[in-house]
Amino acid sequence: MSPHKEGVAPVIVVGAGPSGLAVATLLGQYGVECLVLDRWEGVYPLPRAVHLDDEVYRILNRLGLGTQFAGLSRPAHGLRLLAPDHRVLAEFQRPADGGAHGYPQANMFDQPDLEQLMRNNLRIMPTVTLRGNVEVLRVTQGNAAVQVDFTDRATGARESVRASHVLGCDGASSMVRGAIGAEMEDLGFEQRWLVVDVDTSAQLNQWEGIHQLCDSHRAGTYMRVGEVRYRWEFRLLPDETAADFATMDTLHPLIRPWTGDVPVDDLRVIRVADYTFRAQVANKWRDRRVFLLGDAAHLSPPFIGQGMGAGLRDAMNLAWKLAGVLAGELPATTLASYQTERKRHAKRTITVAKLFGLTMTAGGRVGTALRRFFAPGLHLVAGLPAQSGTPIPLGSRLSALARTSAVGRLCPNARTSVTPDVKRFDEVAGDGFALLALAITPEEREQILLRGAAPVVPDPGSELHQWLVGHRIAAAVVRPDRAVVFTADSVAGSLARLPSFHSASAKTERTER
Secondary structure (H helix, E strand, O other), rough: OOHHHEEEEEEEOOOOOOOHHHHHHHHHOOOOEEEEEEOOOOOOOOOOOEEEEEEEHHHHHOOOOHHHHHOOOEEEEEEEEEEEOOOOEEEEEOOOOOOOOOOOEEOOOOOOOOHHHHHHHHOOOOOEEEEEEEEEEEEEEEOOOOEEEEEEEOOOOOEEEEEEEEEEOOOOOOOHHHOOOOEEEEEEEEEEEEEEEOOOOOOOOOOOOOOEEOOOOOOEEEEOOOEEEEEEEEEEOOOOOOOHOOOHHHHHHHHHHHHOOOOHOEEEEEEEEEEEEEEEEEEEOOOOOOOOOOHOOOOOOOHHHHHHHHHHHHHHHHHHHHHHHHHOOOOOOHHHHHHHHHHHHHHHHHHHHHHHHHHOOOHHHHHHHHHHHHHHHHOOOOOOOOOOOOOOOOHHHHHOOOOOOOOOOOOOOEEOOOOOOOOEHHHHHOOEEEEEOOOHHHHHHHHHHHHHHEEEOOOOOOOOHHHHHHHHHHEEOOOOEEEEEEOOOOOOOOOOOOOOOOOOOHHHHHHHH
8 A cells, every 4th residue: 555545654755856766765675665746747858967977876776777777878988178179178087897886987868767767666666655746835843743735736636644754855946945944055156057958860979078168258068968869068148048049040059069060950959948057055954854855955066967966875875874763773863964974075076066167167367277277186076986085974873983094985896706797795785784804703794694784705806805905904884875984903893883774685684594
């Protein structure tokens, strides 16, 4: 039975964009009943995000979509910075083979295709119900529950559902954000840009990466999204709107440096729209039982392709914590770490995106100096794994006692053996905690399994073994979101701090034993 038919759902997710679909899927994997409410009956048809990095690809694989996403995405070769005359100022290559996370470091895709995959995947979750074509009106908190009032847009009927927790994934104009009294903090960036999507079967014969045109008069971006889909973005002048480029006569001069001699009749315009790129972050991401994720919590300029990915990182961070609290295995105080850990990282990523945008668009001596100073280091941020090199400020009781360079960072999704076609870390770690060590005795293995964690011992010489040795780690506890929470010089030392958390896979293994 759908959970909302009884007027009660343990978790209500407001919004079925990438963040809402991701957190609902993760909660469904943990067996948590969720009701997802969305304004749209199906996938919002217009393309928006077109890039994600290898860490977010890793999250998609966790959702069960890795193989399917490979079929609709296209690895990009990296990033080029171009002068106004299209000379190459710098080129930063991204290898198409797997990096630390096991996937290509830059991936292009069409967001409606990805969202359809995510919706189809959600249908196999027996504990999750997705209900579209509804308008959420109010979110009201009581002492023990949250009431969500909404209207069926087809019939006009008013309904109410009570939940233990509500997750606001309802975008930049979030109603849930307003309901908890949160406000957006302005980080000092606002630019209007034209976004153009074009389909063509003609070959443009351009470098298969992202082109960033650094031009104070008309900064722009070009990227190949798929086999026939291309995107351009251009900064609009103060008196311009998308209507000024509604015809190919006015649009073609902008894109011709890339389309060359391709006949105009071979270029099919999918959309021409103007967007205001902003840098903002909510001043609070939680009020008691209500949380904000995705664009409801943060807005980033798109210059390093991390906007959608930040929302999936939110989902990955929060889902296991909420599942553990609802199951009574983790203390309620665990939820306090969500904003602490995610807001700082999101704000840092937005700041980098803002800096990148200014490097592209600033004019005069300031722009020249920015490009000369920052261009050599932009390969560290552009397009690009945004969290694997950034410590997570672990602030809860799950934080580390023994600090190392690995603590607070993601454990790599490295190979666990030197043999061909071997499994990577994520495949053996499951969806709960993992205790990763150079050696584990049978007795220690039993204790690890009793706590619901996965014991992982990589083979000598394997990538994962080399990572442990390189960081001088004998044993490490890795959270379900793959962050290393502490390390020790023995398994016994790690066991002393290993929480009891029985994920769905751990429960299955315990039943089969």
